[in-house]
Amino acid sequence: MTPCRPGTDGKEEFLNRELFERIERRIDGYRQAMIDLQVALSAIPALAPENGGDGEHLKAVVLAEFLGKKGFADIRRFPAPDGRVSSGARPNIVAVLPAGSSTADTTWILTHTDVVPPGDASLWDTDPYKVHVADDRIYGRGVEDNQQDLVASLFAATAFLDEGIKPPRNIGLAFVADEETSSRWGLAYLLSHPQNPFRKTDLIVVPDGGNEEGSLIEIAEKSILWLRVHTRGKQCHASRPSQGRNAFAAAAHLIVKLDRLPGLFPLRDPLFEPSESTFEATKKEANVPNINTIPGDDIFHLDCRVLPAYPLQDVLAAVRSIADEVEAERGVTIDLLPVQMGQAPEPTSPEATVVKALRSAVGEVYGVEARVGGIGGGTVAAYFRREGYPAAVWSKLSTTAHQPNEYCLIENMLGNAKVFARLFLQEDGSNP
Numbered sequence: 001m002t003p004c005r006p007g008t009d010g011k012e013e014f015l016n017r018e019l020f021e022r023i024e025r026r027i028d029g030y031r032q033a034m035i036d037l038q039v040a041l042s043a044i045p046a047l048a049p050e051n052g053g054d055g056e057h058l059k060a061v062v063l064a065e066f067l068g069k070k071g072f073a074d075i076r077r078f079p080a081p082d083g084r085v086s087s088g089a090r091p092n093i094v095a096v097l098p099a100g101s102s103t104a105d106t107t108w109i110l111t112h113t114d115v116v117p118p119g120d121a122s123l124w125d126t127d128p129y130k131v132h133v134a135d136d137r138i139y140g141r142g143v144e145d146n147q148q149d150l151v152a153s154l155f156a157a158t159a160f161l162d163e164g165i166k167p168p169r170n171i172g173l174a175f176v177a178d179e180e181t182s183s184r185w186g187l188a189y190l191l192s193h194p195q196n197p198f199r200k201t202d203l204i205v206v207p208d209g210g211n212e213e214g215s216l217i218e219i220a221e222k223s224i225l226w227l228r229v230h231t232r233g234k235q236c237h238a239s240r241p242s243q244g245r246n247a248f249a250a251a252a253h254l255i256v257k258l259d260r261l262p263g264l265f266p267l268r269d270p271l272f273e274p275s276e277s278t279f280e281a282t283k284k285e286a287n288v289p290n291i292n293t294i295p296g297d298d299i300f301h302l303d304c305r306v307l308p309a310y311p312l313q314d315v316l317a318a319v320r321s322i323a324d325e326v327e328a329e330r331g332v333t334i335d336l337l338p339v340q341m342g343q344a345p346e347p348t349s350p351e352a353t354v355v356k357a358l359r360s361a362v363g364e365v366y367g368v369e370a371r372v373g374g375i376g377g378g379t380v381a382a383y384f385r386r387e388g389y390p391a392a393v394w395s396k397l398s399t400t401a402h403q404p405n406e407y408c409l410i411e412n413m414l415g416n417a418k419v420f421a422r423l424f425l426q427e428d429g430s431n432p
Helices: 017-028 031-042 057-070 147-163 187-192 247-264 312-330 353-366 381-386 410-424
Strands: 074-077 093-097 106-112 132-134 137-139 170-176 203-206 216-221 223-232 278-284 297-306 333-342 371-375 407-409
Touching (some): 017 410, 031 410, 057 074, 057 147, 093 147, 106 147, 106 410, 147 170, 147 410, 187 381, 203 410, 216 353, 223 247, 247 297, 297 312
Parallel strands (some): 106 203
Antiparallel strands (some): 223 333
């Protein structure tokens, strides 16, 4: 295999133009194979048990077979025991291509294998689990979130194998479970494992967020608080409302009163988009099945994305105070259960090596100057940052995740593969 050689100035060359052009041509030749892999992966509803599924096992089987056929010799499995799925475990797979020199450092691309449910099938133009290709777009559930970059990372690394090129750093691909729910059986499990494959000197990229220009490198996330709000009243006939206490109506009053939250937590931070904290009532669970019964039980959920300056305990206390008011006014009881509660970690430094490396790679491939920023959405990069790993989130994408008719642009899948390959050819984040 051809190694990346030191430059004439005695420093390790982190981008060899000739080698990169060979890899670019190789990636362009993978176009149909990348589409075919999208078809195979999308046909498997890799849903978490919380979303009515049986986990990611079958999808992981397809990935492991692909890795083996392509010649990835170092493939490690980290099954996270989960008795709720038929396989008994949630699959996490790590594949590493060794560097051309004796280095322990690795450039990682970490993607996730689970997807969210399609939602209302009537809003889809085609079957969400049968990929449809039209106008240079791939349509289907999961094709962008996160298969676009999962496939891109696979073929970026495969190009090194097929071209016989040894990179200056190890190439690491991680495929984790459970990102769409809690990451308990995914990255959190990997990081706590005795054989945790990650090092704090590694370059770690999570391609699970970005923008349509590919110009955003996410280095910070808001804190996340998901609350299950359970209102208990008294069920009765709808014609005799005085005999009961309407839990649904009380919940509705609470939702209106929760509009105070932005005023209680008014800070703005220009690093983030949007720059303010957000508080949204989202999922509503069914109560009574018939029209002429007043519900004595009602459940909805609140999604809070909070600037890191505010402790989530303060937000929870504010919601509790407002709920107490509604209890007193409506004669109900309201229970608040945090479904997810994650205080934002310290952001990755804008001067971190991985950020510099991404800026260089994105500029080389897409010709744009990438900027750093923060997001309200949560990614698994937060788990890295809590443990002191300087991870960065980047992707050029169409931002159709979780939507009906989700799609990925084929040109983004190919272009992002080239960005990853560019990263794999860098020794560090300095500009060549």
